[in-house]
Amino acid sequence: MIPNLPEPNDTALELTRMLDELATYSDGSDSGVTRLLYSASWLQAQRFLARRMAESGLATRFDPVGNLYGRLPGRHPDAPVVLTGSHVDTVRSAGKYDGAYGIVSGMAAVSYLKRTYGDPIRPIEVVSFAEEEGSRFPIAYWGSGNATGLYDWRRDGEDLLDEEGVSLREAMRASGFGGESQGESRRSDLAAFVELHIEQGMVLERMDKRIGIVETIVGQRRYAIGFEGAANHAGTTPMTMRQDALAGAAEAVVKLEALAAQWGEPLVATVGKIEASPNTPNVIPGNAEFTVDIRHADEWKLNAFCELAMSEIERIALRRRLRHKITPWLSTKPVPMSPALTRSAERICQELVLPYRRMVSGAGHDAQLLPPLCQAAMIFVPSKAGISHSPNEYTAPDLLADGVRVLTAMLYELAYEERTT
Amino acid sequence: MIPNLPEPNDTALELTRMLDELATYSDGSDSGVTRLLYSASWLQAQRFLARRMAESGLATRFDPVGNLYGRLPGRHPDAPVVLTGSHVDTVRSAGKYDGAYGIVSGMAAVSYLKRTYGDPIRPIEVVSFAEEEGSRFPIAYWGSGNATGLYDWRRDGEDLLDEEGVSLREAMRASGFGGESQGESRRSDLAAFVELHIEQGMVLERMDKRIGIVETIVGQRRYAIGFEGAANHAGTTPMTMRQDALAGAAEAVVKLEALAAQWGEPLVATVGKIEASPNTPNVIPGNAEFTVDIRHADEWKLNAFCELAMSEIERIALRRRLRHKITPWLSTKPVPMSPALTRSAERICQELVLPYRRMVSGAGHDAQLLPPLCQAAMIFVPSKAGISHSPNEYTAPDLLADGVRVLTAMLYELAYEERTT
Numbered sequence: 001m002i003p004n005l006p007e008p009n010d011t012a013l014e015l016t017r018m019l020d021e022l023a024t025y026s027d028g029s030d031s032g033v034t035r036l037l038y039s040a041s042w043l044q045a046q047r048f049l050a051r052r053m054a055e056s057g058l059a060t061r062f063d064p065v066g067n068l069y070g071r072l073p074g075r076h077p078d079a080p081v082v083l084t085g086s087h088v089d090t091v092r093s094a095g096k097y098d099g100a101y102g103i104v105s106g107m108a109a110v111s112y113l114k115r116t117y118g119d120p121i122r123p124i125e126v127v128s129f130a131e132e133e134g135s136r137f138p139i140a141y142w143g144s145g146n147a148t149g150l151y152d153w154r155r156d157g158e159d160l161l162d163e164e165g166v167s168l169r170e171a172m173r174a175s176g177f178g179g180e181s182q183g184e185s186r187r188s189d190l191a192a193f194v195e196l197h198i199e200q201g202m203v204l205e206r207m208d209k210r211i212g213i214v215e216t217i218v219g220q221r222r223y224a225i226g227f228e229g230a231a232n233h234a235g236t237t238p239m240t241m242r243q244d245a246l247a248g249a250a251e252a253v254v255k256l257e258a259l260a261a262q263w264g265e266p267l268v269a270t271v272g273k274i275e276a277s278p279n280t281p282n283v284i285p286g287n288a289e290f291t292v293d294i295r296h297a298d299e300w301k302l303n304a305f306c307e308l309a310m311s312e313i314e315r316i317a318l319r320r321r322l323r324h325k326i327t328p329w330l331s332t333k334p335v336p337m338s339p340a341l342t343r344s345a346e347r348i349c350q351e352l353v354l355p356y357r358r359m360v361s362g363a364g365h366d367a368q369l370l371p372p373l374c375q376a377a378m379i380f381v382p383s384k385a386g387i388s389h390s391p392n393e394y395t396a397p398d399l400l401a402d403g404v405r406v407l408t409a410m411l412y413e414l415a416y417e418e419r420t421t
Numbered sequence: 422m423i424p425n426l427p428e429p430n431d432t433a434l435e436l437t438r439m440l441d442e443l444a445t446y447s448d449g450s451d452s453g454v455t456r457l458l459y460s461a462s463w464l465q466a467q468r469f470l471a472r473r474m475a476e477s478g479l480a481t482r483f484d485p486v487g488n489l490y491g492r493l494p495g496r497h498p499d500a501p502v503v504l505t506g507s508h509v510d511t512v513r514s515a516g517k518y519d520g521a522y523g524i525v526s527g528m529a530a531v532s533y534l535k536r537t538y539g540d541p542i543r544p545i546e547v548v549s550f551a552e553e554e555g556s557r558f559p560i561a562y563w564g565s566g567n568a569t570g571l572y573d574w575r576r577d578g579e580d581l582l583d584e585e586g587v588s589l590r591e592a593m594r595a596s597g598f599g600g601e602s603q604g605e606s607r608r609s610d611l612a613a614f615v616e617l618h619i620e621q622g623m624v625l626e627r628m629d630k631r632i633g634i635v636e637t638i639v640g641q642r643r644y645a646i647g648f649e650g651a652a653n654h655a656g657t658t659p660m661t662m663r664q665d666a667l668a669g670a671a672e673a674v675v676k677l678e679a680l681a682a683q684w685g686e687p688l689v690a691t692v693g694k695i696e697a698s699p700n701t702p703n704v705i706p707g708n709a710e711f712t713v714d715i716r717h718a719d720e721w722k723l724n725a726f727c728e729l730a731m732s733e734i735e736r737i738a739l740r741r742r743l744r745h746k747i748t749p750w751l752s753t754k755p756v757p758m759s760p761a762l763t764r765s766a767e768r769i770c771q772e773l774v775l776p777y778r779r780m781v782s783g784a785g786h787d788a789q790l791l792p793p794l795c796q797a798a799m800i801f802v803p804s805k806a807g808i809s810h811s812p813n814e815y816t817a818p819d820l821l822a823d824g825v826r827v828l829t830a831m832l833y834e835l836a837y838e839e840r841t842t
Contacts, residue, residue, distance in 0.1 A: 203657070220656070233783065237622055250672075254671050265660075272700070272701050272702045279696075
């Protein structure tokens with residue numbers, strides 16, 4: 001049953017004000033937001049959020065890695081916790097929605113629920129995870145990873161260095177975290193996690209949907225491919241005597257694109273990076289290196305496509321007499337979201353008459369870390385032109401407000417409704 | 422009629438000694454030869470060659486740009502001059518054959534002819550052209566270009582800067598050239614030019630030929646191509662919604678290669694350089710820039726292929742909704758060598774029982790500058806594995822000696838034989 005929900009215009013105004021204010025905590029010199037883990041602006045942003053959480057009646061605490069929680073205890077404070085939120089860190093020169101939207105939405109939703117319905121039956125917490133992007137240190141999901149046990153701040157972080165050679169552990173301590181007296185990061189008391197996020201793609205906009213309900217966060221595989229032929233004179237080497245590494249790489253790019261189109265959604269395959277050598281107009285490239293990024297929501301199909309793609313790349317190399325090297329360097333499995341929560345979200349959209357779409361998330365999110373601990377759900381709102389990780393990232397205020405309405409209804413069901421079980 | 426020719430073993434020894442000694446004049450810190458125009462090593466090399474020319478009885482002079490000539494006056498000193506030689510400069514970290522071989526071969530041939538047959542009827546000169554490679558300043562053929570009137574050292578060179586910001590004119594004057602009292606560079610007294618050079622390709626070696634007789638030096642066209650699509654998230658952008666600039670560039674590379682193979686020799690088409698942007702594994706490239714180098718010995722076919730190739734590139738861009746920009750930045754016409762000299766060279770090879778091949782030169786050479794002034798010929802010897810512009814450049818001494826025998830016979834016919842005309 002859908003409760004009374006926040007008035008869209010009020011919510012839109014509240015969200016845009018909060019997002020604008022949060023965006024002022026930035027180390028960037030350009031128009032984008034740059035808020036790297038444990039930087040001065042990052043710490044200011046977390047303190048700002050803690051003040052706002054406290055003002056709306058939440059009990060705040062930081063965990064040892066700097067994850068910020070704002071808690072509404074509820075009438076059964078020992079019951080498993082309903083958690084919502086996202087990450088506070090950004091890439092360099094980011095927009096103001098990625099991560100931030102999920103935190104301020106959670107705060108708005110919980111504040112509304114408390115004002116309207118009083119204390120929940122089960123505790124609700126809003127989290128501002130310390131880190132998700134992997135932009136400062138060579139590690140991503142540092143926040144949710146510590147909360148879920150993927151990482152352990154006591155063990156990890158000493159040998160992870162930023163560009164200035166500062167280790168993650170040093171930076172964490174310099175920010176006032178990583179202290180033995182700060183308790184545990186890992187949670188073992190969670191019932192559910194709901195993350196609201198911008199889509200960072202153009203599917204919802206193109207299909208004229210206002211809400212995306214994530215069924216699965218895709219699994220990813222990344223490879224570095226090297227082709228080696230022979231660098232020769234572009235004028236004196238007939239076409240039949242060439243071992244052109246770039247032509248081989250180009251054939252692989254075209255083949256990969258065609259295979260991906262043939263397999264269809266939700267499979268995506270991307271060559272994002274290429275380097276030819278010697279990379280001179282009048283020399284046949286003797287070496288070419290390129291990356292392959294493959295994603296799918298189905299683990300078996302992801303595996304099958306990767307096997308097929310690598311066999312085609314190998315075949316191209318052999319036919320062209322190129323030496324080849326295939327190096328896998330990233331592999332994550334698809335993570336299904338909770339079917340029960342997904343159905344709830346769908347029912348809520350139907351009752352609110354919000355055009356929605358069940359979809360996969362092609363990007364990774366904090367929500368993919370939670371399923372070992374609790375059920376997890378992920379809700380998207382459209383991103384204008386699919387632009388993200390850019391100062392041009394934008395979602396209209398009325399769409400932001402729709403997301404908050406769905407989130408509010410989901411949190412109400414999870415924390416306020418009586419359960420038979 | 423073939424005269425007595427130098428004994429192959431003696432010639433091989435003489436050439437390898439001279440090439441080794443010339444290679445010591447190098448600014449390179451590695452194993453390669455680096456002798457850039459007007460550098461200290463360049464000046465020492467020219468002075469060394471002048472001493473050796475003088476020792477073998479040639480009258481030496483430098484022209485105002487530093488081209489070195491060694492002259493055997495002949496019995497009719499005012500008759501048009503038979504010229505042979507090549508360029509003394511090198512690319513960075515070069516081998517010791519490119520250019521150098523043509524100079525020392527000319528010196529060996531003329532010295533042998535003088536010792537064996539005395540003074541020629543018509544004057545013979547050996548030239549060590551100042552520059553051909555375009556490695557220090559953004560200009561190539563500075564030596565032969567001034568000798569043939571393509572360039573004029575009084576007019577050109579002030580705004581051509583090297584990497585340190587030194588102008589060609591300053592560098593020329595610092596080397597003691599560019600003086601008004603040094604006469605003219607431009608020649609108007611030439612009868613013929615014969616250039617002996619390493620092939621810099623693998624055709625002769627693969628076909629087991631010892632001599633290449635160049636019929637035409639190819640024309641060249643170079644283009645810079647830019648594709649612009651949209652940089653988007655590699656995970657959240659379905660294949661059908663992409664404007665992948667790199668995939669477009671890859672399709673162009675594959676198409677160009679296929680077209681070139683279809684047209685067949687002597688056409689060659691090369692994409693030597695490619696840059697994708699942002700060039701990050703998990704972002705669909707929004708921009709891709711690549712170069713196209715197309716060469717053919719027939720001007721009409723060169724034009725036709727370039728038109729076809731650019732139309733295909735345009736078609737690829739349009740079909741993929743990529744903005745495209747095609748910038749032509751180099752265009753030279755094919756230059757036929759003298760049919761009469763080519764026939765002479767062929768007859769000489771037949772009489773000497775040297776396996777030869779009529780061929781095109783896919784690389785540019787000084788010889789292509791001469792035809793407006795006189796008949797020109799170009800003779801190749803094999804390059805091991807086609808390697809050039811590298812310390813690994815190599816041609817076996819017996820092959821070097823074969824080239825000198827053909828050159829000696831050609832110079833004999835041009836300068837020693839009575840002419841009815």
